[in-house]
Amino acid sequence: MTAIAMPAPDQAVIARRKEILSALQAIVPGEGVIHDEREMRAYETDGLTAYRQLPLIVVLPETVAQVSKVLKYCYDNDVKVVPRGAGTSLSGGALPLEDGVLLSMMKFNQVLDIDFDNRAVVVQPGVTNLGITRAVEHQGFYYAPDPSSQIACSIGGNIAENSGGVHCLKYGLTTNNVLGLEMVLITGEVIRLGGKHLDSEGYDLLGLMTGSEGLLGVVTEVTVRILQKPETARALLIGFPTSEDGGRCVADIIAAGIIPGGMEMMDRPAIHAAEDFVHAGYPRDVEALLIVELDGPEREVDYLIGRVEDIAKANQASHVRISESEEERMTFWAGRKAAFPAVGRISPDYLCMDGTIPRKELPKVLARMRDLSEKHGLGVANVFHAGDGNLHPLILYDANKPGELDAAEAFGADILRLCVEVGGVLTGEHGVGIEKRDLMTDMFSDEDLKQQQRVKCAFDEKHLLNPGKVFPVLHRCAELGKMHVHKGKLPFPDIPRF
Amino acid sequence: MDATLKPRSARDVEQAVGWAAAEEQPLEIRGQGSKRALGRPVQAAHVLDLSGLTGVDSYEPAELVLTVKAGTPIAEVEQLVDDNGQELSFEPMDYGPLLGKDPGQGTVGGVLAANLSGPRRIKAGAARDHILGMEAVSGRGGIFNSGGKVVKNVTGYDLPRALCGSYGTLAVATTVTLKVNPKPETSASFVLSGLGDDDAVAALCRAMGSSAEVSGAAHLPADVDGTPGRTLLRLEGFETSVDYRFKTLETLLAEFGTADRLAASESEDLWRSIRDVRPFAGASVPVWRVSVAPTQGPRLVALLKAKMDVSAYYDWSGGLIWLSCADGDLHDGDIREAVADVGGGHATLVRADASVRSNVAVFQPQPAPLAALSRRLKEQFDPKGILNPGRMVSGV
Numbered sequence: 104m105t106a107i108a109m110p111a112p113d114q115a116v117i118a119r120r121k122e123i124l125s126a127l128q129a130i131v132p133g134e135g136v137i138h139d140e141r142e143m144r145a146y147e148t149d150g151l152t153a154y155r156q157l158p159l160i161v162v163l164p165e166t167v168a169q170v171s172k173v174l175k176y177c178y179d180n181d182v183k184v185v186p187r188g189a190g191t192s193l194s195g196g197a198l199p200l201e202d203g204v205l206l207s208m209m210k211f212n213q214v215l216d217i218d219f220d221n222r223a224v225v226v227q228p229g230v231t232n233l234g235i236t237r238a239v240e241h242q243g244f245y246y247a248p249d250p251s252s253q254i255a256c257s258i259g260g261n262i263a264e265n266s267g268g269v270h271c272l273k274y275g276l277t278t279n280n281v282l283g284l285e286m287v288l289i290t291g292e293v294i295r296l297g298g299k300h301l302d303s304e305g306y307d308l309l310g311l312m313t314g315s316e317g318l319l320g321v322v323t324e325v326t327v328r329i330l331q332k333p334e335t336a337r338a339l340l341i342g343f344p345t346s347e348d349g350g351r352c353v354a355d356i357i358a359a360g361i362i363p364g365g366m367e368m369m370d371r372p373a374i375h376a377a378e379d380f381v382h383a384g385y386p387r388d389v390e391a392l393l394i395v396e397l398d399g400p401e402r403e404v405d406y407l408i409g410r411v412e413d414i415a416k417a418n419q420a421s422h423v424r425i426s427e428s429e430e431e432r433m434t435f436w437a438g439r440k441a442a443f444p445a446v447g448r449i450s451p452d453y454l455c456m457d458g459t460i461p462r463k464e465l466p467k468v469l470a471r472m473r474d475l476s477e478k479h480g481l482g483v484a485n486v487f488h489a490g491d492g493n494l495h496p497l498i499l500y501d502a503n504k505p506g507e508l509d510a511a512e513a514f515g516a517d518i519l520r521l522c523v524e525v526g527g528v529l530t531g532e533h534g535v536g537i538e539k540r541d542l543m544t545d546m547f548s549d550e551d552l553k554q555q556q557r558v559k560c561a562f563d564e565k566h567l568l569n570p571g572k573v574f575p576v577l578h579r580c581a582e583l584g585k586m587h588v589h590k591g592k593l594p595f596p597d598i599p600r601f
Numbered sequence: 602m603d604a605t606l607k608p609r610s611a612r613d614v615e616q617a618v619g620w621a622a623a624e625e626q627p628l629e630i631r632g633q634g635s636k637r638a639l640g641r642p643v644q645a646a647h648v649l650d651l652s653g654l655t656g657v658d659s660y661e662p663a664e665l666v667l668t669v670k671a672g673t674p675i676a677e678v679e680q681l682v683d684d685n686g687q688e689l690s691f692e693p694m695d696y697g698p699l700l701g702k703d704p705g706q707g708t709v710g711g712v713l714a715a716n717l718s719g720p721r722r723i724k725a726g727a728a729r730d731h732i733l734g735m736e737a738v739s740g741r742g743g744i745f746n747s748g749g750k751v752v753k754n755v756t757g758y759d760l761p762r763a764l765c766g767s768y769g770t771l772a773v774a775t776t777v778t779l780k781v782n783p784k785p786e787t788s789a790s791f792v793l794s795g796l797g798d799d800d801a802v803a804a805l806c807r808a809m810g811s812s813a814e815v816s817g818a819a820h821l822p823a824d825v826d827g828t829p830g831r832t833l834l835r836l837e838g839f840e841t842s843v844d845y846r847f848k849t850l851e852t853l854l855a856e857f858g859t860a861d862r863l864a865a866s867e868s869e870d871l872w873r874s875i876r877d878v879r880p881f882a883g884a885s886v887p888v889w890r891v892s893v894a895p896t897q898g899p900r901l902v903a904l905l906k907a908k909m910d911v912s913a914y915y916d917w918s919g920g921l922i923w924l925s926c927a928d929g930d931l932h933d934g935d936i937r938e939a940v941a942d943v944g945g946g947h948a949t950l951v952r953a954d955a956s957v958r959s960n961v962a963v964f965q966p967q968p969a970p971l972a973a974l975s976r977r978l979k980e981q982f983d984p985k986g987i988l989n990p991g992r993m994v995s996g997v
Contacts, residue, residue: 220806220896221920244810265755272752278759279730292970299894300920301722303766304947304965305993306975307729310762314755331812354663360686360783399814400849403842459751461664491753492664528749529756539756546756547746554745555758557981561974573757586622586741586984 106512107195107537109156109571112202116182120159123182127162127204130172135210137161146187146205150252151195151538153454153508158185158199163207167285167293167323170206174321175291177204183567184289186317188228188260191252193455194536196263196316196572203570206321208259214238215324222329223282223299228259228322232266235327244329247274250532251440259322265314267532269365272490273398274330276532278313283326286312289563298326311558316534317569319562333398336364337408338432341415342389342422346370349391350465352418353489356395359414361407363490364398367439370469372484373446373497374438380445383438386422393489394435442486443497450482450499454511458522459531462492471521472496479514481507493531494522520545535573543575552576557583605648611736611744611775617649618773619742621987630769630989632672632708636715638700640768640992641963642955649773651710658776662687665752666733667781671710671774678709682781690782691731692719698882699952710774716766719876720817720835723809723917725782729765734778737764739771740983750778769989770997771982785837790817790863790871791850793832798822798899801832802919804857806895808834809918811853813846817872818918825880825914832857835872875916878923887926887953889936893946895920904939905932920946933961940965964993 116123128136137143138160148155159182164170177184183203190197199205211227214234218224219242224235232253235246249268250256256266261277262284274280283297296309303309312319343349349368356363369377369385369392378385385392393415397407408425415423426432438445446453460468469485476483482499496518500511519529519539523546529539543552552574559566560580570577606628608614621628627645631637633652654672661667662685669678675693682688693712697704718727734748747760761778764771793804801820808815817835821828834850836843851860863871874880881888893901898919905911910927926932936948947965950958967975972994979986979997991997 218894218896219810220803221894222806222810223894243812265759267753267755275726275730276753276755278762279726288970288974292974294971294974295968296971298945300892300946301917302716302718302727302892302947304949305967305971306771306978307716307763307766308971308974308978310729310759310765313762314759331810334812357665357783358663358686360786362783400812400842400845402845403839406839406841459749459753461661461666461751463661463664488753492751493753527751528754531751531753532755534755535757543757546749550743551745551747552757554739554743554982555747555760558758558760558763558978561977561981584981584984 106509107154107541109200109537110577112200116202117159123180123204124160126176127160127173130176131162131164131169135163135165137163146190146199146207149190149195149197150193151198151536153502154195154198154537156199156201158205159202161205161207163210165210167287170287170321170323171291171293173204173206174287174289177567178289178291178565181565181567183570185569186321188257188263189231189255191256191260192264192534192536193457194530194534194538196534196536198537200571208321209257211323218299219244221299223326224329225324225326226258228262228325229257232256232258232261235329239329243332245332246280246327246329248277248280258325258327262313262322262325263315263317264532264534267493269367269488272366273362273364278310280328281309281313281325282328284309284312284322285324286320286322288320289565289568294320316536316573318559318573319568333364335401335404336396336398336432337404338394338396338426338435339408339411339415340422340424340435341393341395341420342386343391343393344389344419344421346391346469347466348419349393350462352393352415352420353462355414355418356411357490359410361410363395365394365396366490367394368392368487368489369439369442370485372482373442373486376445376449376484377438377442380448381437381441383434385438389421394439439486446484446497446499451501451503454498454500454515456496456498456515456518457493457530457533458519458527459491459493460522460525460527462489464525464527468494468521468525472518475514475517479510481511481514488531491531492527516542537572540573541575543573553578553583560584603646605650607650607653609653611738614649614654614738614773614775615742615744618738618740618987621647622740622742622985625985625987627987627990630773632711633674633706635702635706636696636711638955639696639715639951641958641995643989643992645990651773652708654775657681662781665781666750666778668750668776668778669709671777672708675707675709675712676705683784686784687781688784689731689779690721690725691728692721692876693717693728694719694876699878699888704877709777713765713774713777714767714769720819720872720916723818724814724816729762731780732761732765732777733780735761735764735774736776737772737774740985740988748778752780768992770979770992771988773988787840787843788835788837788865788868789843789847790868791834791836791847792861792863793854793858794861795829796832796857798902800857802896802899802915804832804854805834805918807853808850811849813849813853814838819875820915820919821875821880822914824912833871835868880914881923881925884925886929887931888951889924889926889948890951891922891924891936891940891946891948893920893922893940893943897943898922901939901943904942905935908935931957931961937965
């Protein structure tokens with residue numbers, strides 16, 4: 104096990120395993136409860152595979168009533184619960200606990216209602232992100248957020264992580280595309296938020312739930328907005344002699360009032376790895392490669408392709424290619440989409456980081472990253488959602504070499520601290536999970552984190568849902584609730600009053 | 602000892618709220634007071650006046666990010682971004698005309714506290730979709746930061762979003778970071794005339810389900826503004842694209858009649874009027890803001906018209922209904938019953954005397970478990986109940 108420690112398991116709960124098992128079997132019959140070690144192996148990790156832990160028991164409910172009963176039982180008996188969707192989290196959000204029940208929502212896999220007139224689809228949380236698009240594409244519709252794991256990741260997990268994707272600068276993150284939820288609290292209470300109508304009728308708990316990483320409730324139904332697919336899409340492939348030129352080009356495109364459907368940048372190591380792997384025709388003699396995709400009405404796309412081409416040339420672009428067919432557009436993307444496996448070919452293992460920076464800081468961050476690469480003795484390749492400043496450095500290491508995983512994690516932590524230092528944040532779309540948990544204090548003050556945990560107390564005062572994730576220090580709710588007040592006169596006599 | 606406290610810094614706000622928490626003295630949280638007539642009247646001896654907490658901390662158009670003090674007038678912010686070819690694309694409405702006040706008032710903090718939006722809500726979202734970060738003081742008297750100053754961020758709970766629409770009952774925002782967007786080059790409106798509500802909303806929904814990228818979809822029935830009934834679709838963007846999409850709509854909606862085109866300036870005036878509920882301004886009868894699934898809008902209005910004398914018009918493709926109770930009665934029971942009958946949503950009383958707003962549920966009542974959860978959230982932010990007590994729900 105590596106550097107990030109999980110809370111010490113409660114041996115008393117582990118000792119009650121048999122009793123907990125029979126209670127869960129009474130709620131979810133048959134194969135819905137898994138307790139055999141070999142079968143539980145499938146759940147011991149998620150997309151952050153360096154961390155593994157067998158859960159106490161795995162339960163796969165099929166109805167909302169079962170979810171409610173399982174959670175109520177765990178609440179009444181002080182048993183921790185780790186909710187899980189498809190298990191693709193890159194930050195360890197679904198890492199099991201030795202003394203916790205793993206609650207898999209993957210039997211909730213039905214599309215419940217497709218409503219084209221209201222542009223809304225109601226699905227169960229285990230439906231995959233791409234599954235939503237598949238259900239509506241016969242009428243030309245799609246679901247916009249497109250995390251790269253979209254073929255596998257579940258919409259319930261997308262809610263937990265507020266997932267993004269290549270198109271989110273123009274079309275928004277999960278939070279901007281969700282209309283409603285049904286969820287179950289740890290007490291077993293079922294709550295509905297939103298629906299096919301817009302805006303909430305009280306506090307925006309829908310907004311709060313989205314991105315809460317499974318710490319506040321278990322989602323049992325989701326209503327999302329669907330959109331008609333853009334009429335067409337075309338892309339430009341642009342190479343630059345320096346990352347500064349590339350960064351300036353991105354800024355100039357946005358300054359021209361253009362919000363591309365996608366705008367991705369790669370650095371030289373990533374370009375080379377991708378080109379060696381898929382032969383997409385990427386230029387090798389550039390420091391930065393930009394893919395700009397414009398989507399929308401045909402006339403608009405043709406017009407903007409010309410504008411972006413001019414902007415690229417004004418920024419010293421050494422290579423500009425414009426897709427003239429759908430096939431060519433897909434070729435431009437092939438290298439970028441294969442960037443992760445391409446890097447996997449040149450290195451036995453890699454760690455995918457996920458920070459966001461103000462775009463103008465890109466050249467500085469890349470330069471500092473090269474220094475850090477030397478310091479830690481590990482290579483790094485960068486892919487970058489250039490429009491929104493979301494950086495994905497891929498740190499190359501070999502897990503079989505002693506100490507390299509630790510070095511990779513230390514390198515990653517230095518990169519994320521650098522992101523915060525230049526005015527950015529720890530995670531743009533992968534979530535905090537366990538991976539960035541201990542870095543939260545680099546971005547937030549003690550009071551910032553305490554106020555976030557007080558929100559947790561409103562939902563789950565016993566800290567039973569997904570503990571050990573997101574927050575580096577768990578404070579008991581009673582302690583968080585204490586107020587340190589000083590009675591006295593009306594303060595600050597220097598403040599003007601009327 | 603009634604006091605108006607006018608802080609000039611977040612530190613001042615922290616002191617003021619800390620004092621109020623210690624003494625259990627409720628505060629009315631106020632910017633310019635332009636939306637005081639929204640929600641339930643607050644019973645508080647003291648006012649925390651944030652109108653002095655103004656100024657732009659940073660604005661980087663190329664990063665699409667703007668950070669301002671919460672008391673900054675919204676009109677100043679809109680001017681600033683407009684000067685840089687950008688906009689707040691959630692298009693916050695101005696309640697002034699409807700509530701009998703001057704237009705153009707209000708602060709950024711107030712816009713967020715009420716989670717304002719406009720016709721573009723259906724394409725670009727509301728204030729809550731454009732907030733990136735916030736510095737605020739909770740009812741406990743502690744300053745906290747959440748969110749960030751970049752456009753993509755999932756670090757920690759999304760407290761800035763959750764605080765939008767909380768009417769100052771959870772925390773007092775001191776500094777906010779917003780996402781801004783490029784302003785469209787031009788705009789136009791596609792106008793169909795003489796349609797009944799059912800046909801009109803069917804046309805709006807068909808347009809919204811197309812790839813024409815409609816950024817406003819409203820229907821003004823014949824009785825609302827004296828015209829023979831207008832069904833409106835707004836197109837914004839590069840001129841060549843607007844022209845092209847106008848033709849797309851002509852083909853798509855041919856069966857609903859021949860469309861007229863309003864050019865940019867006339868179109869902008871009309872959408873501003875729709876946004877700000879101008880058709881119901883200048884009167885005092887109760888006005889409700891109802892949100893339901895778009896296709897259910899006409900059914901809701903038909904249910905109500907069978908029972909009462911009501912005037913209504915539609916925004917958000919039929920999903921937002923502005924209702925004016927012409928007979929002067931509230932009809933809260935009938936309206937909420939109709940909302941439930943058409944599959945749910947919410948109805949908010951936006952214009953009524955303070956005495957009336959004290960005695961009815963201004964916001965949509967919530968089922969017990971949701972109400973209890975909301976109350977627990979309030980207690981975590983404001984355990985002494987000193988921030989705008991009763992503004993949203995009686996006793997909370």
